[in-house]
Amino acid sequence: MPEINVQNLVKQFGDQRALDDVSFAVKEGELFTLLGPSGCGKSTTLMSIAGFQQPEAGRIAVGDETFFDASRRVAVPAEQRNLGIVFQSYAVWPHMTVFDNLAFPLKVRKLKRAAIRTRVLEVLELVEMTAYEKRYPHQLSGGQQQRVALARALVYSPSVLLLDEPFSNLDAKLRERARAWVKELQHRLGLTTIFVTHDQDEALSMSDRVAVMSAGEVQQIGTPEDVYRRPANRFVAEFVGRVNLIEGAAATTAGGAVVEVADSALRLTLGAGQEASGQVTIAIRPEAVTLIPFDDRSADETNIWDADVGTVAFLGDHYEYEVSAGRIPLTVQSSRLVPGDRIKVHIPPSACAVVD
Amino acid sequence: MTTSSYEQTFPRPRRSLIPAWALQWATWLLVVTLIVGPFIPLIYASLRDRPLYEAGGVFTTQPYRDLFGDRAFWDAWVNTLVFAALTTVIAVVGGALVAILCTRTDLAGRKSFGRLILLPILLPSLGMVLGWIVVWGPGGYLTSMFSDRLHLPTLAIDTIPGMALVEASRLLPIAFLTCQAALSRADSSLEDAARSAGARPLRVLFNITIPMLRPALLNAGTLIFTLSIAALGIPLLLGTSNNIIFVSSYLYNTWTNASTPDPGSVSAGAVMMLAVATLLLLLRNRLLGAEARFVSVGGKSGRQALLRLRRWRWPLAGLLAFYLVFTTLVPVLGLAAMSFVVVLTPLVAPWELLTSAHWHVLWEDDAFRRSIQNSAVIAVVGAVATTAFVALATLVAHRSGFRFRRTLPFLMLYPRATPGIIIGIGFFWAYLLTGAFGDVMRDSIWGIMLAFCVRNLPLAYIVMYPTLARIGEELDRAGRAAGAGWWRTSRTIVLPLLKPAIFASFILLFVEIINDYDPAVFLVKPGTEVMGATMLSQFIQGTVGPVSALAMVQVVITVVVLAIGAKVFKVGVTGGEHGA
Numbered sequence: 001m002p003e004i005n006v007q008n009l010v011k012q013f014g015d016q017r018a019l020d021d022v023s024f025a026v027k028e029g030e031l032f033t034l035l036g037p038s039g040c041g042k043s044t045t046l047m048s049i050a051g052f053q054q055p056e057a058g059r060i061a062v063g064d065e066t067f068f069d070a071s072r073r074v075a076v077p078a079e080q081r082n083l084g085i086v087f088q089s090y091a092v093w094p095h096m097t098v099f100d101n102l103a104f105p106l107k108v109r110k111l112k113r114a115a116i117r118t119r120v121l122e123v124l125e126l127v128e129m130t131a132y133e134k135r136y137p138h139q140l141s142g143g144q145q146q147r148v149a150l151a152r153a154l155v156y157s158p159s160v161l162l163l164d165e166p167f168s169n170l171d172a173k174l175r176e177r178a179r180a181w182v183k184e185l186q187h188r189l190g191l192t193t194i195f196v197t198h199d200q201d202e203a204l205s206m207s208d209r210v211a212v213m214s215a216g217e218v219q220q221i222g223t224p225e226d227v228y229r230r231p232a233n234r235f236v237a238e239f240v241g242r243v244n245l246i247e248g249a250a251a252t253t254a255g256g257a258v259v260e261v262a263d264s265a266l267r268l269t270l271g272a273g274q275e276a277s278g279q280v281t282i283a284i285r286p287e288a289v290t291l292i293p294f295d296d297r298s299a300d301e302t303n304i305w306d307a308d309v310g311t312v313a314f315l316g317d318h319y320e321y322e323v324s325a326g327r328i329p330l331t332v333q334s335s336r337l338v339p340g341d342r343i344k345v346h347i348p349p350s351a352c353a354v355v356d
Numbered sequence: 357m358t359t360s361s362y363e364q365t366f367p368r369p370r371r372s373l374i375p376a377w378a379l380q381w382a383t384w385l386l387v388v389t390l391i392v393g394p395f396i397p398l399i400y401a402s403l404r405d406r407p408l409y410e411a412g413g414v415f416t417t418q419p420y421r422d423l424f425g426d427r428a429f430w431d432a433w434v435n436t437l438v439f440a441a442l443t444t445v446i447a448v449v450g451g452a453l454v455a456i457l458c459t460r461t462d463l464a465g466r467k468s469f470g471r472l473i474l475l476p477i478l479l480p481s482l483g484m485v486l487g488w489i490v491v492w493g494p495g496g497y498l499t500s501m502f503s504d505r506l507h508l509p510t511l512a513i514d515t516i517p518g519m520a521l522v523e524a525s526r527l528l529p530i531a532f533l534t535c536q537a538a539l540s541r542a543d544s545s546l547e548d549a550a551r552s553a554g555a556r557p558l559r560v561l562f563n564i565t566i567p568m569l570r571p572a573l574l575n576a577g578t579l580i581f582t583l584s585i586a587a588l589g590i591p592l593l594l595g596t597s598n599n600i601i602f603v604s605s606y607l608y609n610t611w612t613n614a615s616t617p618d619p620g621s622v623s624a625g626a627v628m629m630l631a632v633a634t635l636l637l638l639l640r641n642r643l644l645g646a647e648a649r650f651v652s653v654g655g656k657s658g659r660q661a662l663l664r665l666r667r668w669r670w671p672l673a674g675l676l677a678f679y680l681v682f683t684t685l686v687p688v689l690g691l692a693a694m695s696f697v698v699v700l701t702p703l704v705a706p707w708e709l710l711t712s713a714h715w716h717v718l719w720e721d722d723a724f725r726r727s728i729q730n731s732a733v734i735a736v737v738g739a740v741a742t743t744a745f746v747a748l749a750t751l752v753a754h755r756s757g758f759r760f761r762r763t764l765p766f767l768m769l770y771p772r773a774t775p776g777i778i779i780g781i782g783f784f785w786a787y788l789l790t791g792a793f794g795d796v797m798r799d800s801i802w803g804i805m806l807a808f809c810v811r812n813l814p815l816a817y818i819v820m821y822p823t824l825a826r827i828g829e830e831l832d833r834a835g836r837a838a839g840a841g842w843w844r845t846s847r848t849i850v851l852p853l854l855k856p857a858i859f860a861s862f863i864l865l866f867v868e869i870i871n872d873y874d875p876a877v878f879l880v881k882p883g884t885e886v887m888g889a890t891m892l893s894q895f896i897q898g899t900v901g902p903v904s905a906l907a908m909v910q911v912v913i914t915v916v917v918l919a920i921g922a923k924v925f926k927v928g929v930t931g932g933e934h935g936a
Binding site for chain 1: 362364366831844849852853
């Protein structure tokens with residue numbers, strides 16, 4: 001399976017920039033995710049790779065094959081790109097049986113009847129749908145239709161696999177199972193895959209690497225841990241997971257960078273290796289903050305603030321606290337209940353990420 | 357299952373022999389040629405000092421000056437506009453009322469009324485006019501009965517308001533369909549909200565429901581106005597005796613009675629009518645845009661609280677039934693009776709005058725027999741060809757990357773706004789100018805068929821487009837991704853899914869083409885007669901009985917084909933099909 005190269009894509013819809021200099025490279029066998037809110041350009045990027053939309057500028061190549069190159073006026077038609085796509089609606093052809101759906105790409109490739117039969121059954125077995133060969137799509141559940149769509153995209157051994165929000169039409173329970181199953185299959189077959197989603201849980205749990213997109217631009221590319229723990233900017237921090245944002249003026253001291261938090265007398269020491277100066281925004285994940293009872297004096301660490309408890313909500317596996325340290329509101333996830341209206345919060349320096 | 361058996365290489369799909377762009381260009385060029393083509397010779401002919409087939413013509417604006425200098429032409433415009441305005445008001449108000457009664461109230465039998473009310477637009481229009489004349493015309497059966505024997509005043513259908521009533525009864529279903537579609541699309545929670553806010557049902561009707569219909573009313577009104585300007589049968593058959601001339605009958609009379617053949621002033625008049633129709637179409641396109649903005653909220657088609665009519669439930673149903681009997685059943689019965697009696701008169705009981713002579717004429721007289729045969733052939737071949745071609749053009753318009761695809765919807769809807777006689781004159785000149793091809797078309801039924809097909813092609817598009825829009829685009833993208841080219845994807849995936857609309861389009865086109873007549877009046881020759889044109893010319897000559905029989909043939913064919921369509925293919929005329 002070859003690698004995918006996307007370089008400097010630009011696409012304009014009217015006076016709106018849908019893609020603004022989008023570039024990334026997907027390695028062989030990797031599951032690469034385009035993550036972002038609706039209208040961020042992730043689907044436009046995917047459809048440009050598939051050949052259903054034409055950017056105004058840029059280059060798209062898979063392996064040593066150039067699919068699109070605006071400067072050389074190359075645009076291979078979609079049907080010649082040999083890609084497998086699973087669409088959001090699955091797009092399983094309703095007037096054909098499961099078998100015929102899978103056989104179609106092979107018929108187009110002029111395979112013999114017997115060869116088609118063997119191959120279709122082989123791939124149906126791969127997605128555990130052999131028993132449904134003669135069914136029509138309306139006789140299948142959403143999850144089964146999705147398997148058929150995936151099988152149809154794989155039956156001709158495409159060079160890469162493109163997944164366009166394939167789980168968004170499944171209910172929550174089924175979605176988790178489908179994710180694990182698709183990830184396992186992708187890994188086992190070593191499929192180079194681009195996956196488009198707006199669901200950060202999905203992106204974090206499935207991807208080898210994630211590209212976070214917004215307003216037609218790639219904001220950050222990195223492993224799920226990278227984008228979650230070290231968001232490149234405020235947008236990434238807020239979009240991937242929940243976050244507390246604290247603004248202030250940073251200065252570098254002997255002990256590392258320190259932020260004088262705006263509108264308060266609080267100071268925040270940043271972790272080793274973090275450099276900051278001038279006006280900054282610091283992102284802190286709610287689960288990284290620890291709560292300490294107010295009268296607990298044992299803790300003597302940096303970044304311990306006194307705080308008033310606003311509301312506490314029980315969410316099953318954790319409690320969610322809304323507290324305020326001075327005038328600074330903080331959301332904190334805690335696995336245990338801490339008594340009292342006044343408490344202390346501890347923000348580990350390593351949990352502070354400079355995002356602006 | 358191991359990974360190794362998954363990894364196989366397959367041959368790449370080959371490109372198809374005929375590239376998609378070639379097919380798309382061919383389709384587009386044919387649409388442009390068929391729809392714009394006939395109008396170019398028409399405009400050209402209106403600016404020449406002699407007919408196009410005579411050598412040595414020079415440019416002149418004389419035809420326009422002749423036309424504008426003729427007072428009768430301006431009188432004809434005044435008559436036409438008054439007639440069209442009256443027709444529009446009657447049809448729109450009536451159609452909206454029936455739509456509200458059938459969708460928002462508990463009127464008795466509202467479902468059946470909703471279907472029966474559509475009949476007038478599907479029945480043969482010329483035949484229905486003849487039916488009206490037989491029953492309500494001067495000397496008509498019921499006219500004589502009421503005025504001569506009972507000394508009651510009757511409806512004078514040979515006046516402009518009378519003619520407007522006849523035309524409005526045919527076009528009312530358009531307003532009904534448009535309003536019905538708008539009402540079922542509109543979110544009923546808007547009305548529920550007003551109810552919760554304390555408004556009584558009738559107040560909701562006047563303050564919420566009817567204002568919501570405004571865009572639909574404007575849209576239907578413009579279409580009905582455009583269509584009634586083009587009416588030919590009504591002014592020819594009802595207006596002539598009272599010397600009420602419309603633009604269409606002015607042009608028809610000038611053409612047929614001209615001292616010099618094929619006068620340029622007729623082409624000039626046709627160009628003027630075409631300009632008016634085009635302006636109205638453009639206006640309507642802008643209104644449609646406005647309507648789309650009105651219905652931004654997609655309504656749920658859930659349970660709706662119906663306005664309870666209480667003691668009006670049955671009287672209103674009776675009134676509606678009376679309307680249907682009066683405008684649809686009575687004319688058809690009149691035709692049927694007329695076709696079986698020597699004279700239809702209240703003075704003698706009809707069974708004493710029974711005869712089958714009129715029906716014998718249908719196969720004994722060459723012109724009648726040929727027109728039935730020709731119409732049948734034209735309707736079958738034309739409906740098949742038009743449906744196939746429009747299906748292809750609709751795919752190019754909405755499911756291809758073809759450069760000029762966005763011009764196609766406007767082009768394909770254009771003939772809808774064009775008066776039939778103008779299409780007829782346009783094709784007349786076009787055939788004269790196209791040498792051997794034109795000669796073949798002029799001397800055979802295919803020339804008339806082509807004009808009928810172009811005239812009715814918008815209906816096929818109106819039927820197919822909504823179905824196509826409901827077929828998700830990801831389905832054909834999946835086909836392309838699987839390696840099939842545009843044509844193969846269209847053929848194996850999109851067209852099979854479009855089948856119900858294709859059948860519906862065939863049925864509707866068959867009915868419309870077999871009943872069409874006005875584009876043919878300038879094209880018929882001995883040997884190429886079609887039913888409608890024969891009915892018109894024979895009726896003007898006074899042959900009433902056999903013409904009634906021929907009209908009954910049309911009515912029966914129409915009803916039978918529609919019934920088969922409804923049964924076998926589940927073809928239903930739903931909102932938007934005729935309305936859009």
